[in-house]
Amino acid sequence: MRRAKIPRTTASRLPIYLRTLSDLANKEVEIISSYDLAELVGGNPARLRKDLSYLGELGTRGVGYNISHLIYRINKSLGLTKRWSVAIVGMGRVGTALVHYPGFKISSFEIAALFDRNPRKVGKELGGLTIHHINDLTKEFSKVGGIDIGIITTPPSAAQEVADKLIEAGVKALMNFAPARIDVPSHVLKRQTDVLLDLQILSFYLAAKAKKAS
Amino acid sequence: MRRAKIPRTTASRLPIYLRTLSDLANKEVEIISSYDLAELVGGNPARLRKDLSYLGELGTRGVGYNISHLIYRINKSLGLTKRWSVAIVGMGRVGTALVHYPGFKISSFEIAALFDRNPRKVGKELGGLTIHHINDLTKEFSKVGGIDIGIITTPPSAAQEVADKLIEAGVKALMNFAPARIDVPSHVLKRQTDVLLDLQILSFYLAAKAKKAS
DNA sequence: CTATGTGAAGAACTTCACAGCT
DNA sequence: AGCTGTGAAGTTCTTCACATAG
Numbered sequence: 001m002r003r004a005k006i007p008r009t010t011a012s013r014l015p016i017y018l019r020t021l022s023d024l025a026n027k028e029v030e031i032i033s034s035y036d037l038a039e040l041v042g043g044n045p046a047r048l049r050k051d052l053s054y055l056g057e058l059g060t061r062g063v064g065y066n067i068s069h070l071i072y073r074i075n076k077s078l079g080l081t082k083r084w085s086v087a088i089v090g091m092g093r094v095g096t097a098l099v100h101y102p103g104f105k106i107s108s109f110e111i112a113a114l115f116d117r118n119p120r121k122v123g124k125e126l127g128g129l130t131i132h133h134i135n136d137l138t139k140e141f142s143k144v145g146g147i148d149i150g151i152i153t154t155p156p157s158a159a160q161e162v163a164d165k166l167i168e169a170g171v172k173a174l175m176n177f178a179p180a181r182i183d184v185p186s187h188v189l190k191r192q193t194d195v196l197l198d199l200q201i202l203s204f205y206l207a208a209k210a211k212k213a214s
Numbered sequence: 215m216r217r218a219k220i221p222r223t224t225a226s227r228l229p230i231y232l233r234t235l236s237d238l239a240n241k242e243v244e245i246i247s248s249y250d251l252a253e254l255v256g257g258n259p260a261r262l263r264k265d266l267s268y269l270g271e272l273g274t275r276g277v278g279y280n281i282s283h284l285i286y287r288i289n290k291s292l293g294l295t296k297r298w299s300v301a302i303v304g305m306g307r308v309g310t311a312l313v314h315y316p317g318f319k320i321s322s323f324e325i326a327a328l329f330d331r332n333p334r335k336v337g338k339e340l341g342g343l344t345i346h347h348i349n350d351l352t353k354e355f356s357k358v359g360g361i362d363i364g365i366i367t368t369p370p371s372a373a374q375e376v377a378d379k380l381i382e383a384g385v386k387a388l389m390n391f392a393p394a395r396i397d398v399p400s401h402v403l404k405r406q407t408d409v410l411l412d413l414q415i416l417s418f419y420l421a422a423k424a425k426k427a428s
Numbered sequence: 429c430t431a432t433g434t435g436a437a438g439a440a441c442t443t444c445a446c447a448g449c450t
Numbered sequence: 451a452g453c454t455g456t457g458a459a460g461t462t463c464t465t466c467a468c469a470t471a472g
Contacts, residue, residue, distance in 0.1 A: 006418075009463060015414035020395060033431060040395070045431095046465055053433055061432040061471040078414050079421020086413075093314055097307035103393050103410045108417065149416060172423070173416045175409075179317055181234065181254075189419050191412050195389075196317045198405050199300075200229040200292050202363060202387045203322065204220075205403050207293025209386070223441060247453065260443055260456095267455055275449040275454045 006077065010051045016041050017051070018074045025067050033064040075108075085112040087140075087147045087171070089162050090154035091121050091131055094177050098153065099127040112144045117158070134162065138169045149173045156180035220291065224265045230255055231265070232288045239281050247278040294322040301354075301361045301385070303376050304368035305330040305345055308391050312367065313341040326358045331372070348376065352383045363387045370394035 150166035159178035364380035373392035387403035
């Protein structure tokens with residue numbers, strides 16, 4: 001009865017499907033075919049159907065997919081029916097931008113604690129939360145009943161140290177915005193985000209295209 | 215004489231190699247083996263060698279790779295020997311954070327123009343640049359001699375409109391930070407960045423692990 | 429007749445394992 | 451002897467094409 005496990009490539013596309021489907025739901029669309037949805041998300045309809053088939057038989061032959069049902073099932077597969085607690089460390093411009101990111105409000109992710117090393121920032125309020133000192137990480141974590149995900153928005157030089165502290169305090173996953181590689185034990189999940197790396201990939205394709213044209 | 219074209223997966227790893235190699239160069243390391251470098255970037259040494267082999271025969275058998283030579287060649291393959299002009303549209307928290315991101319200073323990307331729609335922001339200075347009104351996009355572009363890459367940091371509702379304007383003004387690539395899908399003609403490159411999508415992917419693996427443990 | 433679900437074919441990527449240089 | 455470069459094997463992902471269901 002249990003389905004084969006979801007491939008990594010599929011998992012990374014599910015959030016994109018989810019966003020597009022939510023947009024459609026807001027426009028009161030109820031049903032969509034794999035062809036139309038593939039067009040919207042950019043991809044091949046067969047791949048889309050196969051992706052969705054990993055979650056179960058969600059469509060109706062001859063008709064298409066019921067959007068709200070699809071949203072429900074993707075949410076479930078992504079583990080978004082649970083609420084995840086998030087802590088942000090580093091209240092510079094990036095950390096502050098994250099706190100004010102409106103997307104969080106309607107998401108499954110709840111920003112539950114903020115930290116910084118700078119004594120001038122500690123004690124200040126931001127988005128309804130008080131900024132605490134990094135050294136109080138463990139203490140504050142237990143106050144809010146544990147943190148699932150740590151987001152690192154410190155300067156690169158502090159990233160590894162902060163990662164170690166977050167892991168010691170019990171986070172299960174890290175999202176690193178600092179432009180520095182961090183090492184984590186294998187039981188901790190990690191994702192790295194960096195504008196510069198993304199721009200460099202763009203540059204690669206830009207340069208390739210320029211060369212082909214010449 | 216010409217090498218086979220570089221696979222997409224390789225292209226997306228080259229920036230990571232580049233960062234690690236630069237760190238090593240700063241520590242005065244001169245030579246590294248595929249084994250040691252693979253360990254640092256996280257990956258299989260054979261894959262690393264194959265990746266690098268697409269750029270040419272860069273190593274010395276029995277010895278390893280010369281780091282500064284490798285940096286030079288990766289830079290070249292990524293098109294980073296050229297300078298790319300970047301415009302940022304949307305001077306909210308994310309746009310502002312980008313302007314102050316120190317990584318740009320030593321990169322091949324030069325922020326050449328800033329735009330916003332809000333009349334209260336237009337005319338202000340930010341990181342040595344004046345913020346212009348979106349309607350002056352084309353005018354300002356020609357002043358700075360053209361823009362290669364447009365970065366969108368507006369609210370989602372404005373993203374498509376801004377994308378259209380940027381493309382009309384001649385950008386060849388877009389990087390979209392707004393949590394909205396944008397449509398671009400096939401001759402324009404596009405990359406999407408969104409914390410929420412990344413967190414949802416993390417959530418998927420977190421949930422999968424939790425299920426396995428139970 | 430329409431659109432899904434999916435084996436099977438095909439393409440892309442990874443890893444192995446060893447020949448080939450230094 | 452040591453480490454790269456790379457065919458070949460192995461794995462994963464994508465796309466095709468059609469049986470199947472409504």
